Amino acid sequence: NAGVTQTPKFRILKIGQSMTLQCTQDMNHNYMYWYRQDPGMGLKLIYYSVGAGITDKGEVPNGYNVSRSTTEDFPLRLELAAPSQTSVYFCASSFTGVNTEAFFGQGTRLTVV
Amino acid sequence: QQQVKQSPQSLIVQKGGISIINCAYENTAFDYFPWYQQFPGKGPALLIAIRPDVSEKKEGRFTISFNKSAKQFSLHIMDSQPGDSATYFCAASKGGATNKLIFGTGTLLAVQP
Numbered sequence: 531n532a533g534v535t536q537t538p539k540f541r542i543l544k545i546g547q548s549m550t551l552q553c554t555q556d557m558n559h560n561y562m563y564w565y566r567q568d569p570g571m572g573l574k575l576i577y578y579s580v581g582a583g584i585t586d587k588g589e590v591p592n593g594y595n596v597s598r599s600t601t602e603d604f605p606l607r608l609e610l611a612a613p614s615q616t617s618v619y620f621c622a623s624s625f626t627g628v629n630t631e632a633f634f635g636q637g638t639r640l641t642v643v
Numbered sequence: 644q645q646q647v648k649q650s651p652q653s654l655i656v657q658k659g660g661i662s663i664i665n666c667a668y669e670n671t672a673f674d675y676f677p678w679y680q681q682f683p684g685k686g687p688a689l690l691i692a693i694r695p696d697v698s699e700k701k702e703g704r705f706t707i708s709f710n711k712s713a714k715q716f717s718l719h720i721m722d723s724q725p726g727d728s729a730t731y732f733c734a735a736s737k738g739g740a741t742n743k744l745i746f747g748t749g750t751l752l753a754v755q756p
Contacts (some may be wrong), residue, residue: 632687
């Protein structure tokens with residue numbers, strides 16, 4: 531019953547460093563999403579994928595990249611970290627798209643200093 | 644047109660009282676309106692959802708009221724309990740592989756014992 535698993539849970543990055551946030555799901559969901567959550571701003575979609583090999587930009591994609599080589603994994607890459615990327619990042623998945631239940635991971639709290 | 648406006652930002656309710664959170668949307672093409680509940684340190688989890696062909700949906704103490712003509716929907720929590728203390732997000736989407744789930748900014752609910 532793992533669901534959506536994100537690693538790491540916490541990370542501190544220095545400005546200009548890069549890192550990959552890992553996300554894996556064991557529910558055989560086709561759709562996967564990356565959101566960022568900032569205080570008072572709700573959740574903003576960064577990137578999403580409708581299946582292996584297919585990704586597309588969300589509302590706030592700048593500074594991020596994704597890949598989807600398998601159904602299970604959807605890593606988020608931050609290149610040249612900036613303080614504006616300090617946030618809590620959530621990965622989510624759903625079986626058939628936006629009009630069905632999305633299952634979220636527990637989040638990664640990232641601080642860029 | 645893609646916004647979902649949520650109010651209030653925070654809410655304090657006494658145990659046993661009714662908690663009411665409101666959301667308004669602009670895009671009349673939206674056809675799925677979920678509410679997500681998020682506890683501190685956790686990812687959001689689907690609480691209840693409604694589609695525009697009904698005006699109300701009830702699950703236990705949680706009810707969504709939907710007013711299509713006013714483009715508004717609300718979450719009512721009856722007999723609120725301290726365990727309901729969490730952040731609640733409304734959201735909206737329209738079907739289709741390339742469409743996104745748009746979240747409101749969240750309401751922090753505190754139920755006092």
